[in-house]
Amino acid sequence: MSARRSHIVILAFFLGVLGCSSGTGGATGQGGASSNGGTEGRGGAAGTGGVTVSGGATVSGGATVSGGATGSGGVTASGGRVSGGTTSPGGATAAGGRTGSGGAGGASGAGGTSGVGGAAGNGCPAGVAGATTGTINNTGPWNDTTGKHIQAHGGGLIKVCDTWYWFGEDKTLNTNGTGNFHAISCYASKDLATWEHRNSVVTTSTDPVLNNVNLIIERPKVIYNASTKLYVMWAHWDMESCSGASGGYCDSEAVVFTSPTVDGNYTYVKHFLPGGNASRDCNLWQEPDGTAYFISTGAQGQTSSGTFSQTQVYQLSSDYLNVTNTTKIWANDTREAYAFWKVNGNYYGVSSGQTGWAPNQAAYLTSTGSITGPWNNSFTGLGPNGSTWSSQPTYVIPIVGSQTTTYIYASDIWNSSNLSLSTYLWLPFTFDGTKWSLTNSATWSINLATGVVTTN
Numbered sequence: 001m002s003a004r005r006s007h008i009v010i011l012a013f014f015l016g017v018l019g020c021s022s023g024t025g026g027a028t029g030q031g032g033a034s035s036n037g038g039t040e041g042r043g044g045a046a047g048t049g050g051v052t053v054s055g056g057a058t059v060s061g062g063a064t065v066s067g068g069a070t071g072s073g074g075v076t077a078s079g080g081r082v083s084g085g086t087t088s089p090g091g092a093t094a095a096g097g098r099t100g101s102g103g104a105g106g107a108s109g110a111g112g113t114s115g116v117g118g119a120a121g122n123g124c125p126a127g128v129a130g131a132t133t134g135t136i137n138n139t140g141p142w143n144d145t146t147g148k149h150i151q152a153h154g155g156g157l158i159k160v161c162d163t164w165y166w167f168g169e170d171k172t173l174n175t176n177g178t179g180n181f182h183a184i185s186c187y188a189s190k191d192l193a194t195w196e197h198r199n200s201v202v203t204t205s206t207d208p209v210l211n212n213v214n215l216i217i218e219r220p221k222v223i224y225n226a227s228t229k230l231y232v233m234w235a236h237w238d239m240e241s242c243s244g245a246s247g248g249y250c251d252s253e254a255v256v257f258t259s260p261t262v263d264g265n266y267t268y269v270k271h272f273l274p275g276g277n278a279s280r281d282c283n284l285w286q287e288p289d290g291t292a293y294f295i296s297t298g299a300q301g302q303t304s305s306g307t308f309s310q311t312q313v314y315q316l317s318s319d320y321l322n323v324t325n326t327t328k329i330w331a332n333d334t335r336e337a338y339a340f341w342k343v344n345g346n347y348y349g350v351s352s353g354q355t356g357w358a359p360n361q362a363a364y365l366t367s368t369g370s371i372t373g374p375w376n377n378s379f380t381g382l383g384p385n386g387s388t389w390s391s392q393p394t395y396v397i398p399i400v401g402s403q404t405t406t407y408i409y410a411s412d413i414w415n416s417s418n419l420s421l422s423t424y425l426w427l428p429f430t431f432d433g434t435k436w437s438l439t440n441s442a443t444w445s446i447n448l449a450t451g452v453v454t455t456n
């Protein structure tokens with residue numbers, strides 16, 4: 001399977017299982033107006049979206065169908081949506097991605113009269129085109145749509161329909177080097193550049209157990225569980241001090257939250273030692289078949305400050321609320337800030353060394369098998385800068401386009417004396433056939449339809 005196709009399949013699965021609520025696909029039968037072709041292979045495996053839509057009555061005729069290339073879509077999608085109709089002549093036949101096969105995309109919808117719409121499938125609204133270009137300005141300001149500094153540190157992203165959601169630590173009140181918990185925020189964007197603050201999805205009021213001045217919650221990550229229809233968040237749970245222990249980060253656990261909507265108020269589930277192991281910097285990984293994993297640094301007995309060598313990959317239970325199997329993938333030194341991406345069946349995991357809030361050289365491991373390994377036994381530095389331009393990784397964002405898939409290194413630039421001022425560095429990875437690397441760029445753009453990057 002080609003790189004592009006494999007990632008289209010992966011994204012198709014994610015989109016298929018996200019199960020957004022409204023299922024309005026095709027309701028207004030807009031011909032091919034914004035038919036995305038099959039580039040994203042909507043449809044998806046589980047197709048849990050809305051019911052069949054009988055199509056719109058007043059097709060407005062399409063104008064700019066971008067047409068997809070080869071979106072192969074999901075496996076058994078029973079739905080799909082208007083996008084991806086094969087010829088989409090003005091909406092008349094827009095059959096939608098019924099099989100999740102994407103299709104070649106319509107040409108240039110010439111209007112029409114009675115589009116039959118399409119099955120709703122993944123429930124994403126039909127005819128809604130995402131933004132086509134995102135321009136990342138690493139020089140900032142990284143502000144939201146109200147002009148406030150984006151507070152989504154140690155973050156992770158999830159795409160639902162045409163919108164990216166960015167979760168992270170709200171450190172507004174952390175005006176010194178102490179990172180105790182106040183809130184986890186959620187921002188939304190269609191272009192990866194314009195971010196609307198949607199909600200403080202976890203706060204000190206979410207549950208009495210979170211109302212603790214000693215508490216630290218870091219690196220929240222969210223995935224969607226198609227069976228339970230819940231968004232599930234995992235994060236690092238810790239304490240600034242513990243009785244009988246000296247120093248901060250003396251608890252070292254994982255914490256789990258859920259929500260039926262991506263940007264709703266999340267419900268606290270539990271905090272615990274996964275597999276009996278201490279757990280610190282962490283991330284999640286989800287396979288196209290829904291199997292998911294929690295990856296975390298730490299091992300048994302390593303709850304006191306500064307001793308959390310070893311990296312574990314935990315397979316999650318089918319509801320994503322527990323860990324099942326544990327695989328140790330690294331034990332040679334302490335690592336932090338893992339983030340993963342997968343290309344052509346190979347897995348890559350970038351992480352940093354452990355130097356507190358100070359930056360160091362990010363480096364990556366490779367696995368030719370699965371997320372549990374076999375991982376190679378040596379890190380490759382993500383040069384050429386010795387501190388990865390003062391950043392620490394937090395997430396890798398896959399942008400699946402019609403021409404290529406671009407993987408974005410999303411990272412934090414911590415301000416250790418005033419964490420609330422910490423900012424971000426997002427750069428596109430490049431691959432020379434052997435090695436991944438990064439090149440610093442003050443501003444750069446990505447065509448979100450094609451996946452192609454332009455360096456400004």
Ligand code: DGJ
Nearest residue numbers: 154218281336337356357
């Ligand atoms: C680096 C980690 O990656 C952060 O999440 C945070 O735990 C700091 N260390 C604390 O020093």
